[in-house]
Amino acid sequence: MGEFLRVLTDNWTLYREGFTNTVQLFLIAAVGSLVLGTLLGAMRVSPVPALRAFGATYVNIVRNTPLTLVFAFLVFAVPKLDVNIDYFPSACIALTVYTAAFVCEVIRSGVNTVGTGQAEAARALGMSFAQVLTLIVLPQALRAMVPPMMSVFIAMLKNTTIAAGFSVLEAGAIPAYMAERGEPQFAVLLWITIGFLILILPLVALQRFLERKWRVAR
């Protein structure tokens, strides 16, 4: 047990730096993918066929591409176009672009849970498009979106570890450093697992809070 604790305390700086970068990567990509994914989701449910087609194409291409490949494009291919981005921003962009496709689908399915009949009834009362969306569709769609959205974000939090393969010092990069220092891998990996658990628990709590707050009466 003392040995197990020592692995953490002796290498505290490395763990702290790794997880700080993980959290930063996560927060930036979460906001980015939420914004981009919402825009794509709005396109997919919009009445404009060209926008729907664009949204569908984006989702089909990006969702079917392995995340490592998306990273490789940004870190290795994009610089060949004389665009110089650092590793960290590249990783943020790769995660955002990739996760947005999943966010888009969560939003689309959430909107689809609200029957078209209710939107029609709202329009028949004389509500504007914005009123139909904000008063009738979204309040009900949000409730249905919470659990799958949290799954997407939990998956993304874990996906941040792929950035380690592309020269970003985040939690996923810790094992390699520790191996050089000759630390026992079992303890090293267990501490990383515990670190991710600590990060994911607030997300689970947030999900529970939102589900309760937006409880559905059907």
Place this chain on the structure above:
Amino acid sequence: MDDVTTAEPLIVLDGVNKHFGPLHVLQDVSLSVGRGEVVVVIGPSGSGKSTLCRAINRLEPISSGTITFDGTPLPAEGKALARLRSEVGMVFQSFNLFAHKTILENVTLGPVKVRKEKPAAARERGLALLDRVGIANQADKYPAQLSGGQQQRAAIARALAMQPKAMLFDEPTSALDPEMVGEVLEVMTSLARDGMTMVVVTHEMGFARHAANRVIFMADGQLVEDAPPAEFFANPRSERAKDFLSKILTH
């Protein structure tokens, strides 16, 4: 109920056509509905009667022809269309109550958000309307907690809360269990008696007989007959109407 047809018409359809791809669902339909008149639209399924009903508040845009409501052609879109829709109440086959709002909120949402009425005033009228349709004691429940008949009566109250000039009913009893049809028809009959202008798409021949001023028979997108109910049911002129009536009245 027989002296209303003289007034200037409230709803006028003139040469209305509607295509769904290759389907010609409304074929050169012309119809006028006077103030206070109750027009029941019947016909076999797929005859275009629901489309006709939904075209009147432009939930279904038409391909050609004109529809005039209260002297003004239907606006194509935007605020003007929203304003027109707020003056035409609509009741759907599947109720379409807002699932996340209580029954009273369903009834007051339109007046408060669209008409910008004071919530207290809207609430008072909402409660009175719920009382009128016989579900005042359900005001604080959610739609899913009500029976189909109660939900449809709430939907009628929601439409009435906008104080509409006319009401459209698109098969209002078709999704109901048989024992709940009566309570909805009763509310509709009392509305008709009070002079509301109504266009009702329905299969309820009893309602057509005793509450309608006119019966419109549609088949294959065409308006085939337009006659007072007694005349239509006793002496249908077209073969298609005779055929339709023989199918539904013999059972």
